[in-house]
Amino acid sequence: MxxxxxxxxxxxxxxxxxxxxxxxxxxxxxxxxxxxxxxxxxxxxxxxxxxxxxxxxxxxxxxxxxxxxxxxxxxxxxxxxxxxxxxxGPPPAGLASSGDWRSDVRAWTRAVVERLLGRTWLLDLSMRGDPVTPHRLAWTEVLLRACSLAGVGEEHLLGCVTLVSGFAHATAVRLATPTTPAEASAVRDHLAPRLSRADSAGLAALVSAGRYPATAEDRETFFTTGLDPVLAAVAGLTGREWETVF
The missing domain is CATH 1.10.10.60 (Homeodomain-like)
Structure with missing residues (x-):
C-alpha cells in the first residue's frame, strides 16, 4: 500500500x-x-x-x-x-463511445448534468484546480477521448475540457433551481421595459422572445441548441488557434 x-x-x-x-x-x-x-x-x-x-x-x-x-x-x-x-462515482459504462465526437460530447455533457442534478450537493462543494482523483479523472478521460476524436490538437485538449465541463456545470446550476413558467413570465414583464432603458438590447430581445430566463421546460434546449456554440468552438480547434474561433 x-x-x-x-x-x-x-x-x-x-x-x-x-x-x-x-x-x-x-x-x-x-x-x-x-x-x-x-x-x-x-x-x-x-x-x-x-x-x-x-x-x-x-x-x-x-x-x-x-x-x-x-x-x-x-x-x-x-x-x-x-x-x-x-x-x-465512475462515469456510466460505455459513455461517449459512439465514434461520433459530437454525439459523444453531447452524451458526456448530459451525463455530467444528470449526475450533478442527481446529487446537487456536489454543486455546493468548492473544488479547486484540475481533477486529480480517480473518479473525476475517469470522467475527464472520457471527454478527452471525444475531443481527440474531433481532431483537436494536444495543446488545446485541456482547453476543450474546460469549455465543455464549464458549460455542463453552469447548465446543472441553472437546472438545479429552475424558474417556473409563471415566475419566468413575471420576471420578463418586470425586466422588459427596464432593459430597454438600460441599453441592453441583446437581453431585451431574449426576454421579448421568451428565451430568458430559462425554465425547467427548457431543459432539453441545453442539450441541443444550447450546446451548439460549444461544439462549434471545439470544431474550430481542429488546427487553429483559440483567437480564430470566436
Whole structure:
C-alpha cells in the first residue's frame, strides 16, 4: 500500500483517494476503513445536503467519537476531497463511445448534468484546480477521448475540457433551481421595459422572445441548441488557434 506520509507535498486527500492508508496513530486499532467513513458521508449528503455530512454526524453514523475520525482523515478538507470523488462515482459504462465526437460530447455533457442534478450537493462543494482523483479523472478521460476524436490538437485538449465541463456545470446550476413558467413570465414583464432603458438590447430581445430566463421546460434546449456554440468552438480547434474561433 502507498504511505500517505511519503508524499507530504500532495494536496489533502489525494493520496487517500488513490489507496494510501492513514498514518498510524496511538491508541486502539481503527475499527473502520476510510471507504466506510466516506460512504457514511455520502449517505448523509444524499439525505440532506453537504452540510449534513459534518464530522459529528459522520462520527455518529459510524459509531465513533468525532476525534476518532482523525484516525482516518486528517482534516475536513481531506474528507471533502474524498466525498467529492465518491459523489461523482465512475462515469456510466460505455459513455461517449459512439465514434461520433459530437454525439459523444453531447452524451458526456448530459451525463455530467444528470449526475450533478442527481446529487446537487456536489454543486455546493468548492473544488479547486484540475481533477486529480480517480473518479473525476475517469470522467475527464472520457471527454478527452471525444475531443481527440474531433481532431483537436494536444495543446488545446485541456482547453476543450474546460469549455465543455464549464458549460455542463453552469447548465446543472441553472437546472438545479429552475424558474417556473409563471415566475419566468413575471420576471420578463418586470425586466422588459427596464432593459430597454438600460441599453441592453441583446437581453431585451431574449426576454421579448421568451428565451430568458430559462425554465425547467427548457431543459432539453441545453442539450441541443444550447450546446451548439460549444461544439462549434471545439470544431474550430481542429488546427487553429483559440483567437480564430470566436
Amino acid at each position: 502507498l504511505d500517505r506520509d511519503t508524499t507530504p507535498e500532495l494536496p489533502p486527500g489525494l493520496a487517500l483517494a488513490w489507496g494510501a492508508t492513514p498514518p498510524p496513530r496511538r491508541g486502539p486499532k481503527p475499527a473502520h476503513t476510510v471507504a466506510q467513513i466516506v460512504a457514511a458521508a455520502v449517505e448523509l449528503a444524499d439525505a440532506d445536503g453537504v452540510a449534513n455530512a459534518s464530522l459529528p454526524n459522520i462520527a455518529h453514523e459510524v459509531g465513533v467519537t468525532t476525534n476518532a475520525l482523525y484516525r482516518y482523515v486528517s482534516s475536513k478538507e481531506e474528507l471533502t476531497v474524498l466525498l467529492a470523488d465518491a459523489g461523482w
